[in-house]
Amino acid sequence: MNDLKHQYENNVNIMGYFRQINNINSNSLASILYSYDLQAGSYRKDYYNKTLYYMHQNGKKIIISSKKFHGQYGSKIADIFNKLKYSSILEVGVGEATTLNDVVKNLNNKSAEIKGIDISFSRIGYGNMFLKEQGIDNVSLGVADMFKLPFEDNSFDIVYTSHCIEPNTDRAKEAINELYRVTNKWLILIEPAFDLGNEETRKHMIENAYCKDLINFINDMKLNVIQHKLFELGTYNNQAAITIIEKESKDQSSANWCCPTCKKELIESDENYFCKECSLIFPIIKGIPCLNINSAILGSKYLLL
Incomplete structure (x- = not known):
């Protein structure tokens, strides 16, 4: 761990470092965990940062502060949710809740049950701290593996991700299966799009061993894709598509925490x-x-x- 801390402090890409020392072209779960856990606190800090960043709006490069970007990004996600009927929401890969915060603030349904999970304990810790600072008290965050979610089948009306599947090079299909399992109505993915992004996005995805075939896996699985298009706001060199998948389920389960192994309530x-x-x-x-x-x-x- 000391070596990884040293590498991180010297601005070394941790997932890239894992790929190099193991001579592989994909990101392992361990590399993803260590990478994000070492970054913990940086997303919350960046939210308050007045530094200007290059982002995109409908594919065109814009310059915007981090806080303003997050406010608009979360609002646009909430606008999509508000067009749907929902009583529960799960964000998978919630990180420090910097996206979820602005989603929650813009939801019409103020009584919705909302949870978020992340693989990193440190990031969830900062997420709780951040939500408290923002006056959000109706969200429950927990540590969990996105490939073994601690929920029953059909637990949430909306399950969504924001740049969560991207580093899982070879496990996208496995991730989609698990996310689809726990949703009751809608699976909404905001993930880097090799098919729709600009040249910088495709280069970035290749360099970081991001999953490039997400939409192909979804189509192969014959899921009911309602929409797949470039999301209107995002990072300029890591442009994401929004993919909305509808699921028709007659049996909704509770959104309570469950055992990740047997899926029984705890x-x-x-x-x-x-x-x-x-x-x-x-x-x-x-x-x-x-x-x-x-x-x-x-x-x-x-x-x-």
């Missing part, structure tokens, strides 16, 4: 979550549910102690 006891089915204890640290399989402790007699 028991909260002594500031931990316990899965009676799997006999696994999932810790709650600093108020953050840690629902990654690797965080679990076997304790078959937990409730008897």
